[in-house]
Amino acid sequence: xxxYETVKHDVLIIGAGGAGLRAAISVLEAGLDCGIVxxxxxGKAHTVMAEGGAAAALGNMHEPDDWRVHFRDTIVGxxxxxxxxxxxxxxHEAIDRVLELEEYGAVFDRTPxxxxxxxxxxxxxxxxxxxxxxxxxxxxxxxxxxxxxxxxPTVHMEWTVTRLLTSDRGVVGAVAYDRSDGRIIVIQAKAxxxxxxxxxxxxxxxxxxxxxxxxxxxxxxEAGADxxxxxxxxxxxxxxxxxxxxxxxxxxxxxxxxxxxxxNGTGERFMFKPEYMPERYQGKFADSPEEAARWLDDxxxxxxxxxxxxxxxxxxxxxxxxxxxxxxxxxGVHLDVTHRGAAxxxxxxxSMYEQFMALxxxxxxxxxxxxxxxxxxxxxxxxxxxxTCQTAVPGLFAAGECAGGLHGANRLGGNSLTDILVFGRRxxxxxxxxxxxxxxxxxxxxxxxxxxxxxxxxxxxxxxEKPSVIASELQEIMxxxxxxxxxxxxxTACLSKLQELKERAGRLSAAGDRRYNPGWHAARDLLFQLxxxxxxxxxxxxxxxxxxxxxxxxxxxxxxxWGKVNLTVALRGDELVVTRxxxxxxxxHLQAIMNEGxx
Amino acid sequence: xxxxxxxxxxxxxxxxxxxxxYEVKTFPGMVVLDAIHQIQGEQDGTLACRWNCKAxxxxxxxxxINGLPRLMCKSRxxxxxxxxxxxxxxxxKTFPLIKDLVTDxxxxxxxxxxxxxxxxxxxxxxxxxxxxxxVERAQExxxxxxxFLCQTVCHVLRDHNRTDAYFGPRYMVKIxxxxxxxxxxxxxxxxxxxxxxxxxxNITKCCQEVCPEHIHITDNAIIPxxxxxADEFYDPIRMLVRRLSGRK
Numbered sequence: 001x002x003x004y005e006t007v008k009h010d011v012l013i014i015g016a017g018g019a020g021l022r023a024a025i026s027v028l029e030a031g032l033d034c035g036i037v038x039x040x041x042x043g044k045a046h047t048v049m050a051e052g053g054a055a056a057a058l059g060n061m062h063e064p065d066d067w068r069v070h071f072r073d074t075i076v077g078x079x080x081x082x083x084x085x086x087x088x089x090x091x092h093e094a095i096d097r098v099l100e101l102e103e104y105g106a107v108f109d110r111t112p113x114x115x116x117x118x119x120x121x122x123x124x125x126x127x128x129x130x131x132x133x134x135x136x137x138x139x140x141x142x143x144x145x146x147x148x149x150x151x152x153p154t155v156h157m158e159w160t161v162t163r164l165l166t167s168d169r170g171v172v173g174a175v176a177y178d179r180s181d182g183r184i185i186v187i188q189a190k191a192x193x194x195x196x197x198x199x200x201x202x203x204x205x206x207x208x209x210x211x212x213x214x215x216x217x218x219x220x221x222e223a224g225a226d227x228x229x230x231x232x233x234x235x236x237x238x239x240x241x242x243x244x245x246x247x248x249x250x251x252x253x254x255x256x257x258x259x260x261x262x263x264n265g266t267g268e269r270f271m272f273k274p275e276y277m278p279e280r281y282q283g284k285f286a287d288s289p290e291e292a293a294r295w296l297d298d299x300x301x302x303x304x305x306x307x308x309x310x311x312x313x314x315x316x317x318x319x320x321x322x323x324x325x326x327x328x329x330x331x332g333v334h335l336d337v338t339h340r341g342a343a344x345x346x347x348x349x350x351s352m353y354e355q356f357m358a359l360x361x362x363x364x365x366x367x368x369x370x371x372x373x374x375x376x377x378x379x380x381x382x383x384x385x386x387x388t389c390q391t392a393v394p395g396l397f398a399a400g401e402c403a404g405g406l407h408g409a410n411r412l413g414g415n416s417l418t419d420i421l422v423f424g425r426r427x428x429x430x431x432x433x434x435x436x437x438x439x440x441x442x443x444x445x446x447x448x449x450x451x452x453x454x455x456x457x458x459x460x461x462x463x464x465e466k467p468s469v470i471a472s473e474l475q476e477i478m479x480x481x482x483x484x485x486x487x488x489x490x491x492t493a494c495l496s497k498l499q500e501l502k503e504r505a506g507r508l509s510a511a512g513d514r515r516y517n518p519g520w521h522a523a524r525d526l527l528f529q530l531x532x533x534x535x536x537x538x539x540x541x542x543x544x545x546x547x548x549x550x551x552x553x554x555x556x557x558x559x560x561x562w563g564k565v566n567l568t569v570a571l572r573g574d575e576l577v578v579t580r581x582x583x584x585x586x587x588x589h590l591q592a593i594m595n596e597g598x599x
Numbered sequence: 600x601x602x603x604x605x606x607x608x609x610x611x612x613x614x615x616x617x618x619x620x621y622e623v624k625t626f627p628g629m630v631v632l633d634a635i636h637q638i639q640g641e642q643d644g645t646l647a648c649r650w651n652c653k654a655x656x657x658x659x660x661x662x663x664i665n666g667l668p669r670l671m672c673k674s675r676x677x678x679x680x681x682x683x684x685x686x687x688x689x690x691x692k693t694f695p696l697i698k699d700l701v702t703d704x705x706x707x708x709x710x711x712x713x714x715x716x717x718x719x720x721x722x723x724x725x726x727x728x729x730x731x732x733x734v735e736r737a738q739e740x741x742x743x744x745x746x747f748l749c750q751t752v753c754h755v756l757r758d759h760n761r762t763d764a765y766f767g768p769r770y771m772v773k774i775x776x777x778x779x780x781x782x783x784x785x786x787x788x789x790x791x792x793x794x795x796x797x798x799x800x801n802i803t804k805c806c807q808e809v810c811p812e813h814i815h816i817t818d819n820a821i822i823p824x825x826x827x828x829a830d831e832f833y834d835p836i837r838m839l840v841r842r843l844s845g846r847k
Contacts, residue, residue, distance in 0.1 A: 518647060
């Protein structure tokens with residue numbers, strides 16, 4: 001068999017974005033040996049692209065905010081599909097996690113009183129997004145990176161993990177390869193934390209980088225864990241649309257938080273149309289542009305503009321406007337923030353200003369941006385225990401975007417940056433506990449051999465398709481059939497095409513050798529993407545209603561019966577099995593918080 | 600814009616290499632990274648480069664385009680091709696080559712590990728309070744996306760190969776961010792002089808010119824740090840006190 005190298009850690013953390021780094025801090029604080037695997041260089045993970053802020057009810061803005069309101073907003077925004085215990089933990093602990101970042105050295109923008117400044121965002125009742133201009137993710141990842149590095153972890157940069165190794169006692173390690181030279185490494189660990197992020201790359205237009213191929217969720221599935229809410233993929237309302245080179249790149253929600261106005265191609269401010277105001281938000285938003293304008297300077301006595309509805313609602317409204325023929329010249333809508341004045345825009349949205357100026361030749365202080373929804377985030381993911389982040393596999397934990405449950409059917413902006421802090425820490429602490437009870441177990445040579453064979457096969461084939469060809473076809477069918485608007489017809493066609501792609505992906509060929517070879521790397525990534533695409537499509541087919549991010553044109557209503565179940569996906573043999581799992585009943589103290597909101 | 604351009608991309612590794620030419624189709628707004636992706640997808644999947652965000656926020660895709668250190672994702676092709684439609688793309692030069700456009704930048708991460716982290720002054724009340732005007736200096740430095748373009752143009756590192764003596768502009772910026780944090784209590788002047796080698800910078804400001812985040816590296820970070828070190832170690836009165844007290 002192919003020779004391989006072995007390394008050992010007490011705890012192995014796969015993924016070095018915010019969740020992985022926060023988990024590492026907890027592991028290192030406990031004095032354990034911690035290995036962190038990162039597909040990219042350290043500090044380049046997707047967290048770096050988060051812009052608007054980290055939501056936590058610090059209450060610094062003279063508004064009656066507290067964790068209960070954050071709890072309620074998150075559940076209402078998630079269309080009631082969230083795991084209520086996860087949301088409770090999250091809304092509570094988000095506050096301490098943000099304050100802790102300041103102790104680590106983060107430098108947030110300040111209020112006049114010198115406290116952390118908070119901005120409004122979609123679906124949040126009060127100003128709640130703790131931010132640094134529009135580069136909050138960079139601040140967060142650099143802060144966590146510096147903190148973790150100062151505590152002495154082993155960081156394996158540019159390694160890719162492709163399989164979890166298991167025994168009858170649960171997870172025992174993983175197989176990885178080094179991207180720079182292609183050598184194989186077996187990592188033994190007493191506990192493993194998955195913090196591998198999402199899987200937006202299977203769509204054509206996405207704000208996600210090459211890394212978002214869903215490796216962690218697919219590997220967990222293959223190791224025996226189940227996934228939850230896989231049909232729930234977030235389409236961010238505002239991606240760049242023009243020029244084509246920039247299509248899909250994120251335009252932060254902070255633009256709307258700072259007063260940005262959406263207009264269709266005819267100049268109409270369409271978010272005020274009654275058809276776009278969902279029942280559960282009625283009466284909570286400004287009912288005229290005049291009130292929305294007053295809100296900019298007086299938030300106590302005026303309601304928020306409807307541009308600040310949650311992302312699922314705004315994305316759908318934009319999609320419908322364009323479909324009805326009211327789009328802009330390139331088939332999007334306009335997002336206009338010019339009324340805030342050049343100085344204000346450059347101070348609060350500096351990276352948006354720079355992004356549009358340098359990449360799109362658009363001066364956002366003087367002209368509107370052209371935007372269209374882009375695939376942004378995956379609410380679904382690995383099914384975990386709310387308190388411990390434990391998956392169905394002993395010793396295996398998951399946190400952040402790769403885990404599911406917290407965000408339900410739609411994530412509120414700003415909740416992901418605090419998600420990764422709250423549950424990154426909890427996953428780290430759980431891994432510490434597991435590592436104290438578990439030991440390094442022998443690994444299965446046959447599991448290693450099977451993975452190595454799969455990994456190296458494309459290099460040995462001279463005939464066969466290039467991964468880029470199949471990846472492109474995958475993006476096309478997912479974009480066309482599993483995007484904002486879904487139907488039985490489209491999803492079924494997508495599923496049969498997926499079967500075809502899966503077969504063809506068994507015969508991939510990659511030219512060249514094992515040294516830093518992106519074509520070869522993409523071949524393995526593609527198998528993860530195909531697996532998760534199927535999980536999305538099968539779940540979307542099964543949920544015969546519209547809720548949150550899932551909009552079925554053949555089942556346009558929200559069905560209360562469907563509000564009582566989550567869908568889970570498990571792997572049986574080589575088949576994905578979708579199961580309806582009842583939501584746990586909400587305990588009285590949380591129900592009381594929900595009822596307060598109805599007053 | 601031309602319909603097609605010719606990219607001459609360096610292909611090779613530490614043992615040597617050469618430019619190879621690829622013809623690529625253009626489209627509106629195209630950046631050099633798009634052209635590299637087109638080559639990878641349609642012509643040669645073995646071409647190695649780093650990238651992540653494609654929006655100038657992660658600092659992964661640094662390269663030398665027509666000899667200029669740039670982020671490939673922020674470099675529009677029409678600003679770079681010549682009369683014959685040619686653009687030359689090479690790896691950044693200061694760090695050892697791994698393959699094609701990918702270099703070994705691990706030295707930078709080792710340097711980062713050695714920098715004394717923030718320690719908030721004891722007794723500071725919670726929640727922490729800081730004025731916006733006081734945090735802005737540190738915030739400028741914290742915009743750094745670690746693309747290492749400043750490191751690759753720094754004469755001390757690039758021409759004199761003194762990675763043993765000087766941390767380079769990226770880490771001057773990092774130390775400045777810590778030093779100018781309003782609540783930090785760590786004394787880094789001796790570290791700056793001895794380990795970080797701030798004295799090696801001769802203020803040519805090349806780093807400042809290439810920074811994609813427009814950080815005033817030399818003016819706002821390095822010069823003030825040099826002044827602090829000078830105050831501590833080269834102030835005549837302090838020098839006299841040190842000599843009399845026997846302190847170094």
